[in-house]
Amino acid sequence: MxxxxxxxxxRWFGNVVAVNDVTMTIGPGVTGLLGPNGAGKSxxxxxxxxxxxxxxxxxxxxxxxxxxxxxxxxxxxxxxEAEALYDAMTAGQFVEANARLHGLPQPxxxxxxxxxxxxxxxxxxxxxxxxxxxxxxxxxxxxxLVHSPAVLLLDEPFNGMDPRQRMHLLELLHRxxxxxxxxxxxxxxxxxxxxxxxxxxxVVAGRQAASGDFRSIRxxxxxxxxxxxxSSSDNRALAAAIIADGTADAVSVSADAVVVQASNFxxxxxxxxxxxxxxxxxxxxxxxxxxxLESVFTYLVSx
Amino acid sequence: MNAxxxxxxxxxxxxxxxxxxxxxxxxxxxxxAFLTRWGSGGREESTAAMMVNFGIGTLVPVMCLLIGTGVxxxxxxxxxxxxxxxxxLRRGAIAASKLxxxxxxxxxxxxxxxxxxxxxxxxxxxxxxxxxxxxTALASLTYTTVFFAVAILSKSPTISGLLYALVWEGSxxxxxxxxxxxxxxxxxxxxxxxxxxxxxTVNVHSDVSITMGALxxxxxxxxxxxxxxxxxxxxxxxxxx
Numbered sequence: 001m002x003x004x005x006x007x008x009x010x011r012w013f014g015n016v017v018a019v020n021d022v023t024m025t026i027g028p029g030v031t032g033l034l035g036p037n038g039a040g041k042s043x044x045x046x047x048x049x050x051x052x053x054x055x056x057x058x059x060x061x062x063x064x065x066x067x068x069x070x071x072x073x074x075x076x077x078x079x080x081e082a083e084a085l086y087d088a089m090t091a092g093q094f095v096e097a098n099a100r101l102h103g104l105p106q107p108x109x110x111x112x113x114x115x116x117x118x119x120x121x122x123x124x125x126x127x128x129x130x131x132x133x134x135x136x137x138x139x140x141x142x143x144x145l146v147h148s149p150a151v152l153l154l155d156e157p158f159n160g161m162d163p164r165q166r167m168h169l170l171e172l173l174h175r176x177x178x179x180x181x182x183x184x185x186x187x188x189x190x191x192x193x194x195x196x197x198x199x200x201x202x203v204v205a206g207r208q209a210a211s212g213d214f215r216s217i218r219x220x221x222x223x224x225x226x227x228x229x230x231s232s233s234d235n236r237a238l239a240a241a242i243i244a245d246g247t248a249d250a251v252s253v254s255a256d257a258v259v260v261q262a263s264n265f266x267x268x269x270x271x272x273x274x275x276x277x278x279x280x281x282x283x284x285x286x287x288x289x290x291x292x293l294e295s296v297f298t299y300l301v302s303x
Numbered sequence: 304m305n306a307x308x309x310x311x312x313x314x315x316x317x318x319x320x321x322x323x324x325x326x327x328x329x330x331x332x333x334x335x336a337f338l339t340r341w342g343s344g345g346r347e348e349s350t351a352a353m354m355v356n357f358g359i360g361t362l363v364p365v366m367c368l369l370i371g372t373g374v375x376x377x378x379x380x381x382x383x384x385x386x387x388x389x390x391x392l393r394r395g396a397i398a399a400s401k402l403x404x405x406x407x408x409x410x411x412x413x414x415x416x417x418x419x420x421x422x423x424x425x426x427x428x429x430x431x432x433x434x435x436x437x438x439t440a441l442a443s444l445t446y447t448t449v450f451f452a453v454a455i456l457s458k459s460p461t462i463s464g465l466l467y468a469l470v471w472e473g474s475x476x477x478x479x480x481x482x483x484x485x486x487x488x489x490x491x492x493x494x495x496x497x498x499x500x501x502x503x504t505v506n507v508h509s510d511v512s513i514t515m516g517a518l519x520x521x522x523x524x525x526x527x528x529x530x531x532x533x534x535x536x537x538x539x540x541x542x543x544x
Contacts, residue, residue, distance in 0.1 A: 052539045053537070078389045080385040080540070082382025098390075
């Protein structure tokens, strides 16, 4: 049972505040750190893995500080971002070297077990320099697991993976979470996080936007009203019709567009063509507003 | 000190292309030594002048730069140093392990090259070789430590190191009085001056006393090592983009 605690953690680089007063507890099981690019996920992970000091606040693992405390690495497994490995070694030698650096009593066996766990047994005697990106990623995973750590930190591990690799990693992380380990991975794709994370921590622009299981996060996101920009042959008449109809929450008119906010967008998209037809209005353009994760996240923060 | 770190460091500095560069530098020194002999007929004054200015003054620091940075700079640059740092090892132990390997390799290359070149160029009963061996050993220890620290502290260790090695030590320390007092070359030459006192044909001179030179070298190494370990403990190997 290992718990990572972040207490009022902030990190700034000169004038840029990358992480702003974040407090969270990461416990056993799989936790997903969700947020758009530039939200501060990597900075948070760097601080949690002891490679970056918080500008203020503390990061502790079971009460012990993570910064300037190398002994913590026997309990933390990190999947590094670095593309480069020790290219001249074989997979087996490389993972075994990592095992020895951890001071494990049986480094060769531990290395073998880790390589088996990531399905790389077939390549154990092949030189790392010859590996594909996906294979290197799995070897990196093996080095993060070889010492059987209680905590595993992964930064955007699904990036660039094909569906089969994704499935493998999902299964692996799921298994590790079931074993009671504390697994934290970051992503900017909600679906990735939903698949296995028991808890989701949403981070936007350095702030903690939401925290909870994926159902509650989904609910928060879908509560967000949908926006549409409509241009037609008679915007004012259309706007009046929409208001009268009642499927929209808010309607605003300008010279070139009618902007509609509708939380019950299902009913609205059915009503719109009906209204246009019955009022003899031609619809030129119906554009849903920015559906990017960014805007969703921003909405979550502003709540 | 950690045996695995040492083994990895040895592979890094001797296993890569870098080692051929070192061999090439040794070859250059030997060629120059041969030319010196050819031009001077093997007179020890010429040997001494060439060794002090070129061999010890320029080539030795450059070789120590290659070796001192070679045990750590490539890994910091490509991020693979994380595999050593994300382990329950004291940063001082990591630094010491890498540095010891660098020192041993540097000693072999530098002292070996200098002694060989001295004999090729023309010696006086091995006295020059002995004196320069001592100088080179001391210089090598100091330079390697300094460049090891530079590799950790600087974003472009090779450039900074080359500038220092070629401009400060290789050139200025040969004739600018103020610079001479602050150069490793002069500190390391102090024992050689004493050892070659009786060889009246040769005029090897050092601006500092042996004691002063030794003190300065030790102080430099200690400061470099302390700074290096401190920085290593704070190194942010970005976990991600």
